[in-house]
Amino acid sequence: SAVISQKPSRDICQRGTSLTIQCQVDSQVTMMFWYRQQPGQSLTLIATANQGSEATYESGFVIDKFPISRPNLTFSTLTVSNMSPEDSSIYLCSVEASGISHDQYFGPGTRLLVL
């Protein structure tokens, strides 16, 4: 299994500012995923980050708003730019597990509140 940590665990930010969330994995992985979980809703995939290439964004998410870095096989960052209260969510990173179950391991999440 993979152990994933995220920083910060939570933050309260002002409208118009930006926050960078870090995701660290204890093993090398090819694909990392960034999700958002808005209050009372399911997880929504923001983008897939592969090392050495541009992140692939899902419909409704753009690089200018959610720039992602993937400098190596164990680390990624997601920036939430020019925040508004609608960005208040839990942001989660995950990696795909090896094996036949095809599941993903998740970090503990970053709880963001935008005022």
Place this chain on the structure above:
Amino acid sequence: DQQVKQNSPSLSVQEGRISILNCDYTNSMFDYFLWYKKYPAEGPTFLISISSIKDKNEDGRFTVFLNKSAKHLSLHIVPSQPGDSAVYFCAARKYSNYQLIWGAGTKLIIKP
């Protein structure tokens, strides 16, 4: 367009009894279905999965059933324990890009 649906936002079950969590999907392009459990302030943790070519998979107290004709799957927990109280998410994996599509979750409460 919600491709994976969990229509029960919450479920309350007596300790020791069976918990049945349901999930429906609309897309036939999924190759795996997964169940995750989530406690507050933690990320989801994987419970059990099932391939689209199977109809049942069992792991200890957890069994997942897949009915492809009805596009329905369910998670059975027997016997239910207090530690099972959590939010359960159903997810389906697209075989084209490995993307997971998630349901909205069902909050399971196990009553002592």
